[in-house]
Amino acid sequence: MSTTVDLDKSATAPTFTGISAGRKARNTVATVLMTLAFLIALVPLVWVIWTVVSQGIAAIASSSWWSQSLNGLLARQAGGGAYHAIVGTLLQGLVCAIIATPIGIMVAIYLVEYGAGTRLARATTFMVDILTGVPSIVAALFVYAVWISIFGLPRSAFAVSLALVLLMLPVVVRSTEEMLRIVPDDLREASYALGVPKWKTIVKVVIPTALSGMLTGIVLALARVMGETAPVLILVAYAPYINFDIFGGNMASLPLMMTVERTNPTDAGADRLWGAAITLILIITIFQLLAAFLSKVTAPKTK
Amino acid sequence: MTDGPAGIGEPGDRWGASVSASVPEAGIPPTEPPPPEQGTAGATFVQRGDRIFRFLATGSGAFVVALIGAIGVFLLIQAIPPLLQNNANFLTSRQFEAGDPNNLHFGILDLLLVTVEVSLFALVLAMPIGLGIALFLTQYAPAKVARPFGYMVDLLAAVPSIIFGLWGLFVLAPVIQPFALWLQDNLGWFFLFSPGNVSIAGATVFTAGIVLAVMILPIITAISREVFARTPRAHIEAALALGATKWEVVRMTVWPFGRAGYVSASMLGLGRALGETIALMIILAATPAIFTGSLFDGGATFASKIALSFAELNNNLSAGAFIAAGLVLFVLTFLVNAAARWVIARSGAKA
Numbered sequence: 032m033s034t035t036v037d038l039d040k041s042a043t044a045p046t047f048t049g050i051s052a053g054r055k056a057r058n059t060v061a062t063v064l065m066t067l068a069f070l071i072a073l074v075p076l077v078w079v080i081w082t083v084v085s086q087g088i089a090a091i092a093s094s095s096w097w098s099q100s101l102n103g104l105l106a107r108q109a110g111g112g113a114y115h116a117i118v119g120t121l122l123q124g125l126v127c128a129i130i131a132t133p134i135g136i137m138v139a140i141y142l143v144e145y146g147a148g149t150r151l152a153r154a155t156t157f158m159v160d161i162l163t164g165v166p167s168i169v170a171a172l173f174v175y176a177v178w179i180s181i182f183g184l185p186r187s188a189f190a191v192s193l194a195l196v197l198l199m200l201p202v203v204v205r206s207t208e209e210m211l212r213i214v215p216d217d218l219r220e221a222s223y224a225l226g227v228p229k230w231k232t233i234v235k236v237v238i239p240t241a242l243s244g245m246l247t248g249i250v251l252a253l254a255r256v257m258g259e260t261a262p263v264l265i266l267v268a269y270a271p272y273i274n275f276d277i278f279g280g281n282m283a284s285l286p287l288m289m290t291v292e293r294t295n296p297t298d299a300g301a302d303r304l305w306g307a308a309i310t311l312i313l314i315i316t317i318f319q320l321l322a323a324f325l326s327k328v329t330a331p332k333t334k
Numbered sequence: 335m336t337d338g339p340a341g342i343g344e345p346g347d348r349w350g351a352s353v354s355a356s357v358p359e360a361g362i363p364p365t366e367p368p369p370p371e372q373g374t375a376g377a378t379f380v381q382r383g384d385r386i387f388r389f390l391a392t393g394s395g396a397f398v399v400a401l402i403g404a405i406g407v408f409l410l411i412q413a414i415p416p417l418l419q420n421n422a423n424f425l426t427s428r429q430f431e432a433g434d435p436n437n438l439h440f441g442i443l444d445l446l447l448v449t450v451e452v453s454l455f456a457l458v459l460a461m462p463i464g465l466g467i468a469l470f471l472t473q474y475a476p477a478k479v480a481r482p483f484g485y486m487v488d489l490l491a492a493v494p495s496i497i498f499g500l501w502g503l504f505v506l507a508p509v510i511q512p513f514a515l516w517l518q519d520n521l522g523w524f525f526l527f528s529p530g531n532v533s534i535a536g537a538t539v540f541t542a543g544i545v546l547a548v549m550i551l552p553i554i555t556a557i558s559r560e561v562f563a564r565t566p567r568a569h570i571e572a573a574l575a576l577g578a579t580k581w582e583v584v585r586m587t588v589w590p591f592g593r594a595g596y597v598s599a600s601m602l603g604l605g606r607a608l609g610e611t612i613a614l615m616i617i618l619a620a621t622p623a624i625f626t627g628s629l630f631d632g633g634a635t636f637a638s639k640i641a642l643s644f645a646e647l648n649n650n651l652s653a654g655a656f657i658a659a660g661l662v663l664f665v666l667t668f669l670v671n672a673a674a675r676w677v678i679a680r681s682g683a684k685a
Contacts, residue, residue: 047577050577050579054579054582055579057579057581058579058580058581058582061580061581061584062474062580062581064466065466065467065469065470065473065474066470066474067466068462068463068464068465068466068467068470069466069467069470069471069475069483069487071463072463072467072487072490072548072551072555073486075490075501075548076486076487076489076490076493078501078505078506079493079497079498079501080493082501082504082505083497083501134394134397137390137391137393137394137395138391138394138395138397138398140391140394141391141392141394141395142395144391145388145391145392146391146392146395151392151395151396151399152395154399155395155396155398155399157672157675158398158399158401158402159398160671160675161402161668161671161672161675162398162401162402163671164602164605164606164609164667164668164670164671165405165609165664165667166608166609166610166611166637166663166664166667167609167611168609168611168636168637168640168641168660168663169405169409169609169660169663169664169667170405172409172640172656172657172660173404173405173408173409175644175653175657176408176409176411176412176657177404177408180412180650180653180654181408181411181412197401200398204398228381228383228384229384229387229388230383230384230386230387230388231383233387234387254492255491255492258492258493258494258495258496258497259494260494260495260496260611260612260641261611261612261637261641264612264641264644264645265640265641265644265645268645286494286496286612289496289500290496290612293500293616304500305500308496308497308500311494311497312493312494312497315492315494319492
């Protein structure tokens with residue numbers, strides 16, 4: 032009876048001790064703070080989208096919004112539509128894409144296939160990074176300085192497209208470069224082994240393999256630049272009518288329509304302002320969805 | 335990939351025509367023609383195709399390098415004539431009067447101060463939140479929802495800045511006005527919170543900075559996220575095996591690994607904030623009064639001043655004055671971006 036053994040008690044002190052209250056508390060606080068940071072970021076996103084939708088939905092619900100311009104309407108007159116601005120935005124974006132895409136793809140091909148490791152390639156990579164950070168207003172001023180001040184050409188939608196090229200180019204280069212880099216070298220080697228010249232290997236093997244991601248990147252880049260306001264503000268004047276001529280005359284675009292109608296204090300002005308805002312968001316959303324769709328459709332088929 | 339026996343990096347030039355051509359080695363100049371074997375015409379054609387393609391690709395690369403130089407040079411060419419006729423000191427004058435080409439009075443001091451203050455204020459707000467989001471998405475959020483959550487933050491970058499501007503002035507400003515007044519009443523003795531020089535409620539650096547913080551958040555988050563996600567798995571598991579809590583894992587492995595990437599991401603965000611145009615043009619109230627340094631001042635940044643006045647300009651001298659301001663902005667963003675790239679390149683954790 033004198034030697035009772037408590038079988039439930041361990042003979043030695045436990046090797047692992049529980050986590051102290053202080054550490055637990057700090058862990059909890061950190062988790063809460065980080066989750067909170069994420070939730071805080073969602074507030075403006077939801078708020079902005081809600082604002083635009085609730086204010087603009089009435090304007091775009093009318094059928095004339097999508098088929099008519101504001102030609103001949105007074106500032107306070109309701110009615111009319113944003114057709115002229117939609118046309119302008121799409122047209123300027125399209126021209127920009129036509130110029131920026133081939134250059135961007137060729138730069139990416141140079142960086143991945145030809146220049147790897149050379150000094151020019153390093154300089155190019157650095158300059159693409161810098162170009163990513165060039166403010167849109169500086170791009171617009173540059174085009175103004177060359178196109179309008181030095182060449183003496185009038186302000187036009189084409190000048191806007193040129194400025195947008197500067198903003199779109201680095202995004203295209205970056206995304207294409209990433210996509211080209213993940214094309215397996217085996218594919219290239221197999222092609223070379225069959226005696227296919229390098230350029231044909233790139234065009235027929237490397238690009239089709241990377242096409243899915245490249246298209247996504249290009250469409251996303253286009254969606255970004257179409258919302259740019261600074262270039263249209265500086266390089267082309269607003270027109271309330273429809274204009275398809277990108278080399279001459281005034282042309283509207285959705286961001287430009289918004290900056291103009293912003294100073295219109297009437298109800299019609301507010302309708303137009305938020306209607307243009309929701310239209311712009313809709314167009315950008317459609318392009319984003321298009322990018323996701325393209326990447327699905329063009330993904331290389333695995334057998 | 336680079337040191338494999340058939341490494342593809344370099345020996346790309348001479349896949350011309352023949353299998354029996356000497357084994358290509360890295361660094362052989364592309365000009366040396368390979369011995370044509372089957373069909374001379376075909377072989378030269380292939381060579382030409384390759385040369386043209388190579389030339390186009392290299393030319394595009396060089397074009398981008400030249401483009402940055404051209405931006406600087408052409409802005410400078412346009413800026414010099416008005417600078418020579420400027421009746422005020424370009425660097426120290428606080429007034430920017432460039433509408434009359436015969437009497438140019440323009441200085442950038444106030445523009446610079448407003449630009450820097452609003453950008454830094456936005457950065458101070460966005461940096462901790464961006465860090466929290468990046469850590470949350472890479473370390474805390476369940477893998478299943480991390481992607482859609484990340485996509486939602488990226489969506490902030492897809493909203494055009496003009497819409498942020500309108501939202502900031504018409505919706506956000508009235509909501510935060512009571513808080514702004516409270517700051518003014520209680521901390522007004524400090525220069526940042528002293529009463530401002532504009533009468534329009536909310537059209538201040540304060541509102542603009544908050545909106546700007548929202549706009550640079552996706553940039554800071556995206557890059558930090560990429561770097562944090564690249565923390566070596568072994569480091570994290572080692573810390574966990576030693577009994578570290580989640581927070582201790584983050585502090586001891588993820589943070590030291592990704593710190594440089596985070597700093598670089600924040601600087602890129604700063605670069606974006608410095609050049610933001612339309613949102614600030616809409617929010618900031620123009621005022622003839624000089625900038626006092628308070629968050630409740632109005633004023634104009636480089637970009638918003640240019641955007642505000644440029645559309646009406648029709649002579650090269652006045653335009654050149656604004657281009658001079660744009661050149662300063664270009665140099666400023668160039669330096670900030672280059673520094674950001676330098677930080678990330680030096681740290682080794684490449685983004």
